[in-house]
Amino acid sequence: MQQERTIFLLSLGCSKNTVDSERLIRQAEESGFRFVESAEEAGIVIINTCGFIADAKEESIQEILAAAELRKEGVIGALYVMGCLSALYASELRAELPEVDAFFGTSDLEELLAELGGHYSPALRHHRTLLTPPHYAWLKIAEGCSRTCSFCAIPKMRGPYKSLPPADLYEEAKILKERGIRELNLIAQDISLYGTDRGQHSSLKELIATLSDMEFPWIRLLYAYPQGFPLEVVDLMRKRENICNYLDMPVQHISDRILRSMNRGITKTETISLIEEIRHRNPDIRLRTTMIVGYPGETRQEFEELLDFVRETRFERLGCFPYSHEERTTAYASLEDDVPPEEKEERVRELMELQEWISTAHNRELEGRTLQVLVDEVDDGIAYARTQYDAPEVDNECIVTLGDLQAAPGEFLKVHITDSTAYELLAEPAP
Numbered sequence: 555m556q557q558e559r560t561i562f563l564l565s566l567g568c569s570k571n572t573v574d575s576e577r578l579i580r581q582a583e584e585s586g587f588r589f590v591e592s593a594e595e596a597g598i599v600i601i602n603t604c605g606f607i608a609d610a611k612e613e614s615i616q617e618i619l620a621a622a623e624l625r626k627e628g629v630i631g632a633l634y635v636m637g638c639l640s641a642l643y644a645s646e647l648r649a650e651l652p653e654v655d656a657f658f659g660t661s662d663l664e665e666l667l668a669e670l671g672g673h674y675s676p677a678l679r680h681h682r683t684l685l686t687p688p689h690y691a692w693l694k695i696a697e698g699c700s701r702t703c704s705f706c707a708i709p710k711m712r713g714p715y716k717s718l719p720p721a722d723l724y725e726e727a728k729i730l731k732e733r734g735i736r737e738l739n740l741i742a743q744d745i746s747l748y749g750t751d752r753g754q755h756s757s758l759k760e761l762i763a764t765l766s767d768m769e770f771p772w773i774r775l776l777y778a779y780p781q782g783f784p785l786e787v788v789d790l791m792r793k794r795e796n797i798c799n800y801l802d803m804p805v806q807h808i809s810d811r812i813l814r815s816m817n818r819g820i821t822k823t824e825t826i827s828l829i830e831e832i833r834h835r836n837p838d839i840r841l842r843t844t845m846i847v848g849y850p851g852e853t854r855q856e857f858e859e860l861l862d863f864v865r866e867t868r869f870e871r872l873g874c875f876p877y878s879h880e881e882r883t884t885a886y887a888s889l890e891d892d893v894p895p896e897e898k899e900e901r902v903r904e905l906m907e908l909q910e911w912i913s914t915a916h917n918r919e920l921e922g923r924t925l926q927v928l929v930d931e932v933d934d935g936i937a938y939a940r941t942q943y944d945a946p947e948v949d950n951e952c953i954v955t956l957g958d959l960q961a962a963p964g965e966f967l968k969v970h971i972t973d974s975t976a977y978e979l980l981a982e983p984a985p
Contacts, residue, residue, distance in 0.1 A: 601618055955981075
């Protein structure tokens with residue numbers, strides 16, 4: 555009977571999925587469930603899936619199949635699947651995987667708890683059991699997406715854009731602050747639109763200003779859409795010391811033809827002007843972006859245009875994905891996936907080699923400087939930390955040789971940058 559109240563939760567995908575998992579854990583704990591570290595220890599397995607691109611889908615399916623085998627063998631008593639893949643392919647998954655007891659979408663927390671034999675507690679709606687290290691957390695400010703990018707099925711998985719009420723976000727942030735969170739990372743499918751679904755202009759600046767007043771040491775902005783980005787946020791960032799000089803803004807491409815086909819709602823000229831204005835308003839800002847290469851019909855000339863743009867713009871941080879032809883997207887329905895896979899991978903390699911050169915140059919500019927860093931981990935006299943210019947999990951590490959200094963995760967240190975590589979800073983404690 556005791557094992558029936560134990561759960562192994564595997565949370566896949568992005569930080570937005572992580573927040574959903576954290577909410578589930580807290581609510582289930584309130585109903586008397588205990589979470590364990592492996593499926594073999596558990597009576598129940600829950601998999602929170604990702605369905606964004608082919609590789610993420612494949613990982614989710616493989617994990618479901620592995621858990622389904624445990625279910626058939628009687629190692630576990632129940633198997634539940636939730637999240638984006640489940641929301642998009644529920645009927646197909648039910649037909650193919652009878653070993654799964656039930657499938658749930660991205661907003662079915664109460665239904666899942668009821669299926670488990672627990673209950674949803676409204677009093678805990680702002681509470682989460684964190685899966686991140688105890689010094690940083692995600693704050694999801696909106697659900698869903700109302701953009702219509704041709705390559706993306708997120709609106710079908712998570713529904714239309716819905717800003718979460720400011721009062722709820724302030725209460726959740728207050729709880730996180732009381733728990734000792736030093737770095738608050740604002741996330742949504744698109745933070746630019748915050749408040750617009752409530753009949754307003756973007757109220758992102760007002761939200762961030764109030765969170766800044768709560769005196770988190772660091773507040774970071776992730777996943778801003780270029781079209782309609784509220785530039786007054788950059789002015790606020792420049793004025794407030796605890797808002798990191800950092801913005802994650804996926805651009806995806808720069809060719810006007812491809813931007814139109816992607817339905818991005820912004821042109822090459824407008825994109826360049828936006829980036830120039832952001833950097834003019836805050837010269838200390840670091841920009842992270844994401845690109846897609848091998849989009850249907852992308853010619854070598856259009857890819858060269860993207861390379862030239864990246865070379866000239868010199869993004870401080872950049873990631874790149876090969877285009878993935880995803881079912882239930884408008885690109886899948888209307889375009890042919892005509893760039894060969896090996897060509898896509900070659901273009902990813904070429905773009906990331908260029909970015910490695912750019913990142914190396916940016917990091918060399920930091921050598922000799924004294925910076926504040928936040929420690930994520932300490933091991934055998936070495937602190938693995940980040941500057942304000944680096945988001946958790948995706949950006950540069952600052953590797954600090956501590957010497958006689960004692961440090962712990964969650965502490966801020968002043969360090970002197972002594973050396974660098976493309977994706978690492980090497981440092982020692984500042985005198």
